[in-house]
Structures are given as C-alpha cells and as structure tokens.
Amino acid sequence: xxxxxxxxxxxxxxxxxxxxxxxxxxxxxxxxxxxxxxxxxxxxxxxxxxxxxxxxxxxxxxxxxxxxxxxxxxxxx
Amino acid sequence: xxxxxxxxxxxxxxxxxxxxxxxxxxxxxxxxxxxxxxxxxxxxxxxxxxxxxxxxxxxxxxxxxxxxxxxxxxxxxxxxxxxxxxxxxxxxxxxxxxxxxxxxxxxxxxxxxxxxxxxxxxxxxxxxxxxxxxxxxxxxxxxxxxxxxxxxxxxxxxxxxxxxxxxxxxxxxxxxxxxxxxxxxxxxxxxxxxxxxxxxxxxxxxxxxxxxxxxxxxxxxxxxxxxxxxxxxxxxxxxxxxxxxxxxxxxxxxxxxxxxxxxxxxxxxxxxxxxxxxxxxxxxxxxxxxxxxxxxxxxxxxxxxxxxxxxxxxxxxxxxxxxxxxxxxxxx
Amino acid sequence: xxxxxxxxxxxxxxxxxxxxxxxxxxxxxxxxxxxxxxxxxxxxxxxxxxxxxxxxxxxxxxxxxxxxxxxxxxxxxxxxxxxxxxxxxxxxxxxxxxxxxxxxxxxxxxxxxxxxxxxxxxxxxxxxxxxxxxxxxxxxxxxxxxxxxxxxxxxxxxxxxxxxxxxxxxxxxxxxxxxxxxxxxxxxxxxxxxxxxxxxxxxxxxxxxxxxxxxxxxxxxxxxxxxxxxxxxxxxxxxxxxxxxxxxxxxxxxxxxxxxxxxxxxxxxxxxxxxxxxxxxxxxxxxxxxxxxxxxxxxxxxxxxxxxxxxxxxxxxxxxxxxxxxxxxxxxxxxxxxxxxxxxxxxxxxxxx
Numbered sequence: 230x231x232x233x234x235x236x237x238x239x240x241x242x243x244x245x246x247x248x249x250x251x252x253x254x255x256x257x258x259x260x261x262x263x264x265x266x267x268x269x270x271x272x273x274x275x276x277x278x279x280x281x282x283x284x285x286x287x288x289x290x291x292x293x294x295x296x297x298x299x300x301x302x303x304x305x306x
Numbered sequence: 307x308x309x310x311x312x313x314x315x316x317x318x319x320x321x322x323x324x325x326x327x328x329x330x331x332x333x334x335x336x337x338x339x340x341x342x343x344x345x346x347x348x349x350x351x352x353x354x355x356x357x358x359x360x361x362x363x364x365x366x367x368x369x370x371x372x373x374x375x376x377x378x379x380x381x382x383x384x385x386x387x388x389x390x391x392x393x394x395x396x397x398x399x400x401x402x403x404x405x406x407x408x409x410x411x412x413x414x415x416x417x418x419x420x421x422x423x424x425x426x427x428x429x430x431x432x433x434x435x436x437x438x439x440x441x442x443x444x445x446x447x448x449x450x451x452x453x454x455x456x457x458x459x460x461x462x463x464x465x466x467x468x469x470x471x472x473x474x475x476x477x478x479x480x481x482x483x484x485x486x487x488x489x490x491x492x493x494x495x496x497x498x499x500x501x502x503x504x505x506x507x508x509x510x511x512x513x514x515x516x517x518x519x520x521x522x523x524x525x526x527x528x529x530x531x532x533x534x535x536x537x538x539x540x541x542x543x544x545x546x547x548x549x550x551x552x553x554x555x556x557x558x559x560x561x562x563x564x565x566x567x568x569x570x571x572x573x574x575x576x577x578x579x580x581x582x583x584x585x586x587x588x589x590x591x592x593x594x595x596x597x598x599x600x601x602x603x604x605x606x607x608x609x610x611x612x613x614x615x616x617x618x619x620x621x622x623x624x625x626x627x628x629x630x631x632x633x634x635x636x637x638x
Numbered sequence: 639x640x641x642x643x644x645x646x647x648x649x650x651x652x653x654x655x656x657x658x659x660x661x662x663x664x665x666x667x668x669x670x671x672x673x674x675x676x677x678x679x680x681x682x683x684x685x686x687x688x689x690x691x692x693x694x695x696x697x698x699x700x701x702x703x704x705x706x707x708x709x710x711x712x713x714x715x716x717x718x719x720x721x722x723x724x725x726x727x728x729x730x731x732x733x734x735x736x737x738x739x740x741x742x743x744x745x746x747x748x749x750x751x752x753x754x755x756x757x758x759x760x761x762x763x764x765x766x767x768x769x770x771x772x773x774x775x776x777x778x779x780x781x782x783x784x785x786x787x788x789x790x791x792x793x794x795x796x797x798x799x800x801x802x803x804x805x806x807x808x809x810x811x812x813x814x815x816x817x818x819x820x821x822x823x824x825x826x827x828x829x830x831x832x833x834x835x836x837x838x839x840x841x842x843x844x845x846x847x848x849x850x851x852x853x854x855x856x857x858x859x860x861x862x863x864x865x866x867x868x869x870x871x872x873x874x875x876x877x878x879x880x881x882x883x884x885x886x887x888x889x890x891x892x893x894x895x896x897x898x899x900x901x902x903x904x905x906x907x908x909x910x911x912x913x914x915x916x917x918x919x920x921x922x923x924x925x926x927x928x929x930x931x932x933x934x935x936x937x938x939x940x941x942x943x944x945x946x947x948x949x950x951x952x953x954x955x956x957x958x959x960x961x962x963x964x965x966x967x968x969x970x971x972x973x974x975x976x977x978x979x980x981x982x983x984x985x986x987x988x989x990x991x
Contacts, residue, residue: 231638231668231669231670231774231776231777231825231826231827231828231853232564232636232637232638232670233776233827233830233853233883234558234561234562247494250558250559250561250562251554251558252553252554252555252556252557252558253493253494253495253497253554253555253558253559254493254494255491255492255493255494255562256492258751258753258780258783260783260786260787260895261779261780261783261889261891261892261895262889262891262892263891272827272830272883273562274637274776274777274780274827275637275723275750275751275752275777275780276750276751276752276753276754276780277751277752277753277779277780277783279776279779279827279830279831279889279892280830280883280884280885280889282882282883283881283882283883287639287641287882288639289881289882290641290860290879290881290882291641291642291643293860293864293877293879293881294643294648294860294863294864295642295643296867297651297655297863297864297866297867298643298647298651299651299654489748489750491750562750563750618677618678618679618855620645620678620679620683620855622678622679622680622682622683623679623682624676624677624679624990625990627970627989627990630970630971631728631737631970631971632737634724634725634727634728634748635723635724635748635750636723636724636725637723637724637725637750637773637777638669638670638696638697638698638723638725638773638980
C-alpha cells in the first residue's frame, strides 16, 4: 500500500497546508508533520503530509548505485 | 411563471403548455418545433444516423459545463463520429416535483446554446414530472438524427493493420471533473470538464479528403474501453504512454487518487483510426479547430490477436483490459 | 537532478550480476510495489533467473473475513454512515460487499482521507459515522490523528472500526526458515513512518538481504540492483535505497501519535491466520471511539470459497495459475478471494497478463 505523491507547500493554515502538485493544489493535514513550512517539498499520503523530501537525495542515491556499478573510484571522478 | 416545477407541469394541461410557451419555445425557437405538432417533420435524405442517450449526472452543474451542455454534446458527438452531419435532437425530461424553475431555465438555456454551437435544432421534446424523491432533480434523454450524403457516406468503422490511432485532445478531464465536484475534493483551481460538441471538428476531418477507417468518442470507460471495443480478432492496438496527452492538473489528480487516465470518461475528444498515409493531413485538419488543437498520434494498429497494449517509456509493455465495474479512488 | 546512471545502465548491471547465478526470488510486501511493478513492466527488464513475488502487502487482501463481516453489519444498522477507502468497496464477504450494500441504497461513502470522516460526522450530527481503518503503518497514524481530532473537538458521533496491521511480525512469520525467498524489497512508505532501522531485522535475524525501495521504476530497479549486489557478494544488510523519503528513524511524530491512540494486539490475516502482535487495537483511554465497543456487532461465520488458495499465493508459495478458480469461478468481475479483488492483488495483476 501507500500511494503517496510529492508536492510543494504554498500555504500553511490551521492544521492543514495547501500543497501544489503541479497544475492543481489541495489541502493536506499537517497533524503528522507539524514542522511543515511554505516552500517545503513533501510527500502526501491520503491527505496527510508524512515526510519532507530530501532535496539532496539524488546524490545519495547516485552514490549507492555507483557502489554497485563495478566502477573504480577513479572512473567516478 | 411559477417558482417551482409541480406535478401539474407534467400532466399535459395548462401548466404544461405554459412551460412550453415560456421556457422551451423561446430557447429552442425553430420552424420545425414551432407548430408544436405531435411529431417533428424533418428533411433527412436517404440514409440517417440515429442515437439516444440518457443523462443522470450529479452534480447538475460542474466546472466546465452542466447537464444541459452534456446532454447535447454527448448525443451530437455520437452522431459526429459515425460520419453523419448532426441535424436534429429531441429533449425528453423527467423532473422532480419541487425542482427550482430558475435552475430549469438555466439548463434549458445551456441546451439551446450548445445546440446552436453544434449546429443542431431541438425539434421535439417531452416533459414528465414525478413525485419528490423519484429522480435526483432532473433526468434528461436526448435522441439525435444526423444525415449522410454521397459525399459523406457512413464510415467503415473498422480499424485496419497499419492505421495510426489519433486522439483529438486531452484525456480524462470530464471524469475527473465530475468526481472532484461530486465528492467535494477541494482541488484548486477546480478541475474542468472537457464537455464540447465535436460536430465542427468531425466535419473538418471528413471534408479533408482523407480516408478515416473509424472514429469513436471515448466516454464511459475512457480511451481504454474504446480501444478494447475497436480491436478485432486479427489485430492488436499498441499505444505509447509517453505520447498520451493529459492536462497537468488532471494528471496530478489521477496520481493523488491512484487512478489511470486511460480508464476515465471523456466528453470532448474523439479517437480516430486512420491509414498511415493520411495521418499527417488528419492531424492538420484537427489542429485547425480549437477543439482539436492538442490532437496527436498515440499509437498504431498491428497484426495480432485482439489485444491492446500500452508501451511504457522504459520500453516494457502492459496489457490494457476492458474496465470492470465502477472506477474508485484508491489509497493503496 | 539529472541522475548519472540511467535505468538502462541499472538494467545492464543487474543482468551482469545475475549472470551465472541460480534462480533468485525477491519478495515485495507492498501493494503499491505490486501495482507499480506491473505498471512499469519491471519483470520484463529483468533476466529470466530473477523472479519477483508479491507477499501480503496489500491491506485489502489481508483483511480478514470477520473484519469485513463486522463492517457489513455496521452498514446494515439504522442510522450509520459508513466511510471507507475505495480499495475496500468490492471485497466480497459471502455474496455481499460494501459496494453491493451501497448499490442497494445503504449509506456507504468512499473517502480519500481519514479526516473526511470527521467532516461527515460534523455534517450528520443525528447519525453515527463509522470509519473503516485499514492499512499498515503508513495509514494507521492517520486514523490515530482522526481519533485525536474527534476527541479534541468533542465529536461524539464518530467511531472507528480498526483493521490496521503492522508489517514486521508478518514478515518474520513469512520469511522464517524455508521460505524459498532470497531477499526482501521493503515497503518504502511504511519505512517513511517506522524508519529504515525497523527493517534491519530482516538481515540480522532472518539472514536475508533487504533494500528499502521507493515506487518509481528507477527506485525499484535501484533497489533490485542493490539486492543483486548483496546476493552476489554474500552481504547481509538492509540498505535504504529510498533516501529521499526514508530516514533511519522515520517520522517520530507520526509514530508517537500512532502509539498514543493504538497499541499492538493479535490480528488475523486473511490467508495467513493469526499473527501475534501484528494488529493495532484502540487503547482503553480512546475506547469510546472503538466501533466494536460502541456497537453490538454479531460476527458472522463466513468461509473461504472452495478451492481458494489465496493464503498460499499471499505467501508467494503458489502462483495465481495454480488455483482451480483462477479465471473460472474467480475473475475481476466476480472475485471470490482477496487476491482477485484488489487491483494490486496478485491474481488481479496476473489476470491482465
């Protein structure tokens, strides 16, 4: 399970945030993530913000993949 | 005029006549309807296309349209995709006693406006009123007649190997708009239905001199249902996911609700199956009308055994099945 | 950002690593993984000796008959508005379902968020709103939030039928000795809540390599690459391959709210039987909001359809095609068992092939 969609917070209201999904926006509850701020890129599942998305994730994932690719350190530079 | 519809309005007596004279006639005014005879007498040539549809939609008014616009567009589009020139429609209404008269007038005006846009006349109609709680406000049935000519014969309505599948515009807008409105989903801005009569668009294509093997309007069940109905025992249809046009807001809403745009209803687009050598010119004809400005090739017909496939952007493929039951949002 | 390695690179590397290896079976335990593996055609990108198997990760599929029967009996009651996710509507229980009751005029409403149920309760002050809480650790905190909000606002006409479950105990039961599974793809959004650390036991106790995986095709392939690499090198770890949404410790706020309102209890998983400590029951201080407590629910005795092997399919031990009912008495139109009902159930996904 766990259909969750990334979006960007455009407004913080009382107990809710307005989340923009690119083309359309909808409110999501902040009860599970009270530190949400305008501008945060977040993961929303069934109308609740469940996590903030790490802006730098790409580098970490790339590093993890790189470790399995069979390249030496010299190749990666 | 009274403020609410009553049982008397459906009884064929004085109240009914007032309704016709004060609401229907002024909106639909044309020579065929004017005499208010039991039947409309129309010119239609030798071969006609005829269709009927009933409209029970909730809510009655939604972003992008209303039941009035829908009941004309749906029937006109069924005629248009047969290759006929839509000409005449009937409007039969079943209204709940207590229905607001002003709302009825709004709906009738919308029917009239859409009929004018589509180039069709409302030539006959009927009104019945049932007790409160009998229907949900109002149900409308429209039947339509379109004409063929030597220059414009019926389409073969059979896809052929090598055909390109063309879609005339964005998918899934209507179904998502209705669901969002009915369930108060709170999308901002509200998702708008694409409901539009396509008579002029079909006309452009059919006047272009191109051969069109088949045309459909993919309403309930979406593009998926239409393609599954088109495919034959010796063909496969292949569509390419990265070519499918979906509006960004509709795409986002589908993702949030866990729904596949291929299965969601449309009311303002058509699908065409066109021999490859005519595809370019058919696209040009579609692009020349506003309703067709986003037309694009989405796939092709291959030799096969009756399957519809979608090819993902990774080069893998998944089978598209005939939709089953009512589509519901999911969280899993 | 533009990733340096494209999906083609990952596919190529997986093929290289898998070359010369025996049959590898990787289980995922998340309905959305099942759905997306099918949606993106992931199996097609993999060599023949890697088999992906769906475990009991679909909460629809594992909701026990008794819970569905309880839901149906609540719908039957006068004055109840029943709110649930769309996923549950068509699960059969005997010859009825929530959808069949809706069709016959009962007030069953599909919601897309737990908080919708609060609004329904507010809008219907003279009726009892019951919310069907299903799902794992991603969704259960939301039901907790609903109960907390109802309590704070003094909403007295709302209650919850909880069929929530937690993953780790079920994974322990399934992947103990002799499971035939070589590695686990861990559910990324459950991990968002409970943290990557909650899956360390798969490597430490069950001695299986594991990767926490996201849901895009790229994420799934990256997780499989990581798993293949560990299998090739004999490494035994649980690696977080979804760092953008999963931290080591998860969403502590959500977990704290979850365990403020719920506590572990035993639960029956359809097809697997009772798994100790794998359910979530409403704590005594919130018992007022427990529908089982508020209503008199008579559990009906419903049996599985004859020949149904959903249990075995849910464990990855059988294929849908092994079932006598598959495609005959049991189809997506008329599902007999949970694996066919859910769009992501193994049988429903297989039917499309």
